[in-house]
Amino acid sequence: QKEVEQNSGPLSVPEGAIASLNCTYSDRVSQSFFWYRQYSGKSPELIMSIYSNGDKEDGRFTAQLNKASQYVSLLIRDSQPSDSATYLCAVNQAGTALIFGKGTTLSVSS
Amino acid sequence: DTEVTQTPKHLVMGMTNKKSLKCEQHMGHRAMYWYKQKAKKPPELMFVYSYEKLSINESVPSRFSPECPNSSLLNLHLHALQPEDSALYLCASSHEAPSEQYFGPGTRLTVT
Numbered sequence: 001q002k003e004v005e006q007n008s009g010p011l012s013v014p015e016g017a018i019a020s021l022n023c024t025y026s027d028r029v030s031q032s033f034f035w036y037r038q039y040s041g042k043s044p045e046l047i048m049s050i051y052s053n054g055d056k057e058d059g060r061f062t063a064q065l066n067k068a069s070q071y072v073s074l075l076i077r078d079s080q081p082s083d084s085a086t087y088l089c090a091v092n093q094a095g096t097a098l099i100f101g102k103g104t105t106l107s108v109s110s
Numbered sequence: 111d112t113e114v115t116q117t118p119k120h121l122v123m124g125m126t127n128k129k130s131l132k133c134e135q136h137m138g139h140r141a142m143y144w145y146k147q148k149a150k151k152p153p154e155l156m157f158v159y160s161y162e163k164l165s166i167n168e169s170v171p172s173r174f175s176p177e178c179p180n181s182s183l184l185n186l187h188l189h190a191l192q193p194e195d196s197a198l199y200l201c202a203s204s205h206e207a208p209s210e211q212y213f214g215p216g217t218r219l220t221v222t
Binding site for chain 1: 143151152153155158166168198200207209210211212213214215216
């Protein structure tokens, strides 16, 4: 059974702080890793994708991948109230569908 | 342009009705997906079309019938649904299965 695990939260951080969201996956041959942001009542929005070990930065977002530890994370720097949402980790290997984690709810207080 | 459109935005239907959900993308993507999402749960994959052919059916009941008329369009035909089928139905597309997927805004379905 391929699994993607995330802490459901809520993760609460003050405005301006760094939010750290974590995800582990069970299938060692997974190749592609994605973070989606979903606001309440809206559809998921792709915010980061990462395919190789290390860090990938895009604005205030940094994705980190460690395939040996089967671990992927998302850091949000200078968190804003508008970042309050559910963050979904998704993982896949070639030829199969994405597997989503259950999501982590982030709350940024002003 | 990473836009996937879905119609209608909201749909209320009775258990004896037949309705269809529509999805369209103009990004040249060759894979399209239907997901079902219940409140506070992650999206749950229903169907995958790759190059206009059904490649994955996640044991979805036959009251849901997908159709891919061409590479830009994806339909989901609904018939004899149950109240527990009420959910947000999401369409997504990707360049190929299963690379980066882009979701449409969804159709909020209520079955009465």
